[in-house]
Amino acid sequence: MEIFFTILILTLVVSLSGIITRILPFEIPLPLVQIGLGALLALPKIGLHVDFNPELFLVLFIPPLLFSDGWKTPLREFLRYVGEILALALVLVIITVVGIGYLIYWIIPGIPLVAALALAAVLSPTDAVALSGIVGEGRIPKKIMDILQGEALMNDASGLVSLKFAIAVAMHTMVFTIGGASLEFIKVSIGGLLSGILVTWGYSKSLRYIIRWSGGDSVIQTVLLLLLPFATYLIAEHVGVSGILAAVSSGMTIGQSNVIRHAPLAMRLRGNNVWTMLEFVFNGMVFIMLGLQLPGIVSTSIMQAKMDPTIQAWMLFVYVFFIYVALIMLRFTWLWLMKRISLRLMQKRPLVFSTYDIRDILIASFAGVRGSITLAGVLSIPLFLNNGIEFPFRYQLVFIATGVILLSLFFSFLILPLLLRGIVISDKTLQRMEERMARVVAAEVAIESLCKLEERLLNSQEENIDKQILNEVSAKVMGNLRRRIDDNSEAGNYSLAEDLERRMRLNVLRAERGEYYHLRAQQKISNETLIKLLHDLDLLEALLIERD
Structure with missing residues (x-):
């Protein structure tokens, strides 16, 4: 003891x-x-x-x-x-x-x-x-x-x-x-x-x-x-x-x-x-x-x-x-x-x-x-x-x-x-250039992979996905990737748009979390349901915070 x-x-x-x-x-x-x-x-x-x-x-x-x-x-x-x-x-x-x-x-x-x-x-x-x-x-x-x-x-x-x-x-x-x-x-x-x-x-x-x-x-x-x-x-x-x-x-x-x-x-x-x-x-x-x-x-x-x-x-x-x-x-x-x-x-x-x-x-x-x-x-x-x-x-x-x-x-x-007084530890310009290059290359590979997935889904007999919904979702995801590739400025509009989107999504997640607790307090959902919903929100929030 x-x-x-x-x-x-x-x-x-x-x-x-x-x-x-x-x-x-x-x-x-x-x-x-x-x-x-x-x-x-x-x-x-x-x-x-x-x-x-x-x-x-x-x-x-x-x-x-x-x-x-x-x-x-x-x-x-x-x-x-x-x-x-x-x-x-x-x-x-x-x-x-x-x-x-x-x-x-x-x-x-x-x-x-x-x-x-x-x-x-x-x-x-x-x-x-x-x-x-x-x-x-x-x-x-x-x-x-x-x-x-x-x-x-x-x-x-x-x-x-x-x-x-x-x-x-x-x-x-x-x-x-x-x-x-x-x-x-x-x-x-x-x-x-x-x-x-x-x-x-x-x-x-x-x-x-x-x-x-x-x-x-x-x-x-x-x-x-x-x-x-x-x-x-x-x-x-x-x-x-x-x-x-x-x-x-x-x-x-x-x-x-x-x-x-x-x-x-x-x-x-x-x-x-x-x-x-x-x-x-x-x-x-x-x-x-x-x-x-x-x-x-x-x-x-x-x-x-x-x-x-x-x-x-x-x-x-x-x-x-x-x-x-x-x-x-x-x-x-x-x-x-x-x-x-x-x-x-x-x-x-x-x-x-x-x-x-x-x-x-x-x-x-x-x-x-x-x-x-x-x-x-x-x-x-x-x-x-x-x-x-x-x-x-x-x-x-x-x-x-x-x-x-x-x-x-x-x-x-x-x-x-x-x-260490007065020493400039590192120049962030090179790091930002490397990060941007990696994001562009990854976006190009992601677009190619997305096109292949879209083609497979359209030709699949098991999925039975509506073509209009598939095109709408695909265009939305691909639009974000293309903005990343096309934005050549160092602090361009894509970075600003991505930051705004992240902040809005975080705000939405926190509002949803508060409402889940409110629904549990009103006994409209069980505690097990609350834990499952909160876990999903935590995973999404972790991914968004990692991008900060």
Whole structure:
């Protein structure tokens, strides 16, 4: 019962956090508000203490969030920037693990090299979800954001695989060699990607049977879709490959395949609504969980630091700041080097980094915020080694990782708005031209299809449709399509007519909805009839709103 109440309280707090950010007289990013609310809940007088299980955290929150991010990631942009993404998600992660790891080993007295490398590994992944919560959607230039999103999708696996190696060496369960680690990384990464694709392919092949056996029930179909990222993650982990990359590749496969396109309309509508809700709740719970752990991490770390004669408590805060600055400087330096290398050695096919100016590099540097994967990774470090001895410097590692997460969120909130000031995010002209071209081409294909349908209906002996009615309806539909093709102006009469028609139809639907309720109140229709009529209106209204 206690777990049930805890889940209810966390869900309520997530919902209230969205309201709080809107009623505050000053702007605070949603992730920081949620972390603050979590810390308040963990105060002794309130007494909401949640034991953080890193394995459960990874299975419960990370697969659906990464699946959703992969679903929304355009494959065209991902493949276009695959070189830039690998430069950040793979090469920079390796440089971070080695460079920051040795820096930590050098500045913290007595820390073993393996522990320092483990801390550097959990600090290497970035979090695009946290970044969007900090600066908002559509604030960062597209040429930067597309790369940052692709990096965040891929570097989770490289960072956690590096952490796995460091822990295995510390536990004396493996001997580290560069060749062995490289082969293991390739196996885990490629295996994870293939696992996600195969599981999603199996789901897509069985979907038509699911639809048939479920009797067209969209609820069952939506629930099975929600289970897909969890199944993908668990299967990949069971066979010894990256579950994180499996969840990402599963989402991207769903987004690029015809699975959802050919799914029933009710499933698509319900699925989109459910995923939007789950994204908000799960993202919020991730940051609230961080806030819940924060007081305990700080108090435990300070208390243990006082008991440790080799370190003073205030030095922990210095380490946090120093390591965060080192991460920013390393990221800035690597981006600047990639710009120079691209300009000098890749003149035929330069990377997009070659177009970055200093402000773009600074934006990409401070946009590398740390989030949920870093927290889950550092808390997954075992308490004890195989010989029963405590894992060396574990409390310092947890404190420093948590501090770096908070600093990255805080400084991104302060600095990114200043760097983004005056930047024109995108020119809408090209987007409008693409949209108009697509509408015209689609209208031409639709007219051709409509003519074929009209001919079939006229020649059909079973339909028995009146020719005058058929011509009238066909002319009306075809007239709308021809206006779309003939209107060549950028903001022409067709767009105005379409907008007016949409507004009038919405007004009609809302009037009809009110009358249906009135008829039910007068007991002229039953409640079952009302529900059916309202459902039809909701589907029509959803289609009209999508065109807004």
